[in-house]
Amino acid sequence: MKLMNSGNLLSNRTRISALLLALMLLLLTGCSSTGPAETGALTESGSAEETTLPTVTEPASENEASEPYSTKSSLPEGTDRMFYAHVNGKVLKILAAENSSADAFLDLLKSGDVPVEMHDYGSFEKVGPLGTTLPRNDEQITTEPGDVILYQGDQITIYYDVNNWSFTRLGKVQDLSQAELKDILGSGNVTVTFSLSEGRMEPESSKVLVVIFSRTGHTKPLAEYIAEDLNADLYEIEAKVPYTDDDIKYYTNCRADREQNDPSARPEIAGELPDVTGYDTVFIGYPIWHGQAPKIIYTFLEGVDLSGKTIIPFCTSHSSPLGTSAENLHPLAPDAAWMEGRRFAIGTTAGEISEWVKSLDILSGQPADTGVFDFEKQTVLLNSGYEMPIIGLGTWTLSDDEAENSVYHALKSGMRLIDTARYYGNEVGVGRGLQKAIDEGIVTREDVFITSKIYGGNYERAGGIIDDALKDLNVDYIDLMLIHQPGYDDEGVYKAMEDAVRAGKLRSIGISNYYTKEQVDEVLSFATIVPAVIQNENHLYYQNTELQEYASQYGIVIESWYPFGGRGHTSEHFGNEVIKELAEKYGKSSAQIILRWQLQAGFIAIPGSSNPDHIAENYDIFDFELSKEDMQRIRELDQHERYENW
Numbered sequence: 016m017k018l019m020n021s022g023n024l025l026s027n028r029t030r031i032s033a034l035l036l037a038l039m040l041l042l043l044t045g046c047s048s049t050g051p052a053e054t055g056a057l058t059e060s061g062s063a064e065e066t067t068l069p070t071v072t073e074p075a076s077e078n079e080a081s082e083p084y085s086t087k088s089s090l091p092e093g094t095d096r097m098f099y100a101h102v103n104g105k106v107l108k109i110l111a112a113e114n115s116s117a118d119a120f121l122d123l124l125k126s127g128d129v130p131v132e133m134h135d136y137g138s139f140e141k142v143g144p145l146g147t148t149l150p151r152n153d154e155q156i157t158t159e160p161g162d163v164i165l166y167q168g169d170q171i172t173i174y175y176d177v178n179n180w181s182f183t184r185l186g187k188v189q190d191l192s193q194a195e196l197k198d199i200l201g202s203g204n205v206t207v208t209f210s211l212s213e214g215r216m217e218p219e220s221s222k223v224l225v226v227i228f229s230r231t232g233h234t235k236p237l238a239e240y241i242a243e244d245l246n247a248d249l250y251e252i253e254a255k256v257p258y259t260d261d262d263i264k265y266y267t268n269c270r271a272d273r274e275q276n277d278p279s280a281r282p283e284i285a286g287e288l289p290d291v292t293g294y295d296t297v298f299i300g301y302p303i304w305h306g307q308a309p310k311i312i313y314t315f316l317e318g319v320d321l322s323g324k325t326i327i328p329f330c331t332s333h334s335s336p337l338g339t340s341a342e343n344l345h346p347l348a349p350d351a352a353w354m355e356g357r358r359f360a361i362g363t364t365a366g367e368i369s370e371w372v373k374s375l376d377i378l379s380g381q382p383a384d385t386g387v388f389d390f391e392k393q394t395v396l397l398n399s400g401y402e403m404p405i406i407g408l409g410t411w412t413l414s415d416d417e418a419e420n421s422v423y424h425a426l427k428s429g430m431r432l433i434d435t436a437r438y439y440g441n442e443v444g445v446g447r448g449l450q451k452a453i454d455e456g457i458v459t460r461e462d463v464f465i466t467s468k469i470y471g472g473n474y475e476r477a478g479g480i481i482d483d484a485l486k487d488l489n490v491d492y493i494d495l496m497l498i499h500q501p502g503y504d505d506e507g508v509y510k511a512m513e514d515a516v517r518a519g520k521l522r523s524i525g526i527s528n529y530y531t532k533e534q535v536d537e538v539l540s541f542a543t544i545v546p547a548v549i550q551n552e553n554h555l556y557y558q559n560t561e562l563q564e565y566a567s568q569y570g571i572v573i574e575s576w577y578p579f580g581g582r583g584h585t586s587e588h589f590g591n592e593v594i595k596e597l598a599e600k601y602g603k604s605s606a607q608i609i610l611r612w613q614l615q616a617g618f619i620a621i622p623g624s625s626n627p628d629h630i631a632e633n634y635d636i637f638d639f640e641l642s643k644e645d646m647q648r649i650r651e652l653d654q655h656e657r658y659e660n661w
């Protein structure tokens with residue numbers, strides 16, 4: 016991590032590849048929940064008092080007869096037996112033990128760094144899968160803090176407390192007290208990268224940028240912890256005209272008070288803005304000033320192009336929450352994927368920040384443009400890796416014949432997304448419309464994205480329903496299958512959909528009519544494939560941006576059924592004064608304004624229609640763009656009011 020002030024941006028390495036490798040190793044080896052202690056009794060629990068760790072000694076006893084491997088090192092004397100563990104931005108120096116297992120481990124490190132995802136086991140060790148099996152020569156020994164142990168040949172353990180157990184010693188951490196070691200390893204899961212190199216691992220350009228404005232120095236350390244944790248670059252915003260102490264004496268009509276009260280205030284930034292191309296993720300840290308981000312953050316966001324990037328806001332304050340401070344920044348980078356921000360108390364520790372950063376899972380390997388709408392291609396990249404068209408045809412209430420006709424006309428007018436459901440009873444018609452368009456050379460199967468939905472039923476039955484849907488639609492695979500609504504054996508149905516993904520019958524899966532974080536969390540608790548889409552009632556008066564924001568951290572995109580409010584409400588939506596005014600301004604229909612707003616707000620929209628003219632009109636929304644201000648006007652129409660109750 017390197018701190019830069021305005022205009023001085025230095026690259027730094029990232030651990031993305033290491034984390035990805037660790038993830039692959041985890042998948043290959045399976046993440047065993049069996050901890051080392053299960054094979055031996057824990058005799059004592061050490062105290063956390065400050066004791067300097069003893070340096071490595073010969074193993075207390077040898078047990079050559081029980082294992083075919085030597086407990087003596089076979090490496091020539093004088094061979095450098097030091098290796099290192101990189102963790103949380105710190106480096107542990109480890110002297111390898113003198114035995115064949117340690118030799119094998121040193122050999123392994125010669126072919127490259129070994130990242131290990133380690134978790135706590137009891138209150139005395141971190142353990143994680145090595146991704147390979149090394150020779151063992153287990154001995155019954157009481158471990159000491161700092162012992163690095165090979166467990167069952169394929170897991171590695173670092174002790175920060177004592178335990179009596181049969182193990183193979185790989186080495187011992189040098190020059191650290193027990194408390195220091197415990198502090199560095201922290202609590203919870205952590206990636207520890209073992210290496211023969213004490214220096215930084217292979218430099219790579221960082222994909223993460225941490226941007227910070229901190230006038231009195233409370234927020235800045237938090238930014239530094241994040242940058243340190245992620246080996247990210249750090250850019251500090253400095254005001255061209257620095258804020259004096261008088262400038263920030265709030266509630267005195269000081270400069271900061273005046274700026275925060277002035278919607279047009281954009282304090283100038285000293286130096287050049289950073290080049291943000293190449294970054295996937297941008298953290299933005301600031302103090303709360305009168306409940307909001309300081310206006311200089313607005314200057315920054317208006318000065319750089321963060322389209323397609325993930326932005327994670329964070330702040331410190333005296334007592335105020337993050338509140339609307341982050342949400343009010345969204346319009347300044349409307350094409351970025353904003354994650355839910357977080358407020359921290361002044362003095363938050365590196366450990367707490369590290370926990371938070373870990374929980375964000377931002378280095379999970381998900382492409383940065385997941386969930387970002389591409390208006391050129393008219394698609395969004397789902398977290399499943401598939402692209403989904405952002406505007407399509409809804410077919411609810413259409414008969415088979417109507418659906419056939421509508422699908423055909425939708426495809427003919429350029430739409431590529433068709434939405435149906437088992438419940439609608441028109442999959443046969445949808446399939447016929449698709450086939451007709453394929454037969455006429457309008458589209459190929461691959462060009463079209465078909466969504467269907469299943470509801471109810473148990474596990475086996477859900478699997479059968481997917482086969483029925485494939486048959487009725489007359490397709491080899493369905494692009495997206497959703498659980499139609501919660502409540503009927505969600506887990507069983509979801510698992511059946513996951514099986515169907517693995518069998519190649521479905522490409523992406525998701526859920527429909529899940530409106531709260533809690534409902535989404537419930538699905539995430541049993542999902543092994545994260546939902547790609549949540550299809551919900553979403554319209555001018557029910558925007559549910561809270562859910563959208565929450566889902567976006569998982570790369571989940573929200574899709575709107577009822578983009579015009581649904582039957583009985585459409586005329587009210589079309590007749591809304593703001594919508595009518597904008598229709599006039601942009602020379603478009605109310606329907607087109609609403610649909611364009613849906614898309615620009617990050618909602619896939621599937622207006623239903625059986626009228627070919629309406630379908631063509633609904634699709635004709637790519638030749639204009641609503642301004643930020645107009646988007647905000649529509650945003651303000653939200654009444655948090657749903658019409659339906661399923």
Ligand SMILES: Cc1cc2nc3c(=O)[nH]c(=O)nc-3n(C[C@H](O)[C@H](O)[C@H](O)COP(=O)(O)O)c2cc1C
Pocket residue numbers: 228229230231232233234235263264265271272301302303304305306307331332333334335336361
């Ligand atoms: C102009 C101004 C306005 C502030 N308004 C608030 C506020 O509304 N709520 C709050 O809890 N703290 C408020 N504070 C306190 C700061 O948010 C808090 O001290 C913060 O941690 C400072 O961060 P920094 O040291 O990184 O600049 C305000 C401070 C200033 C200077």
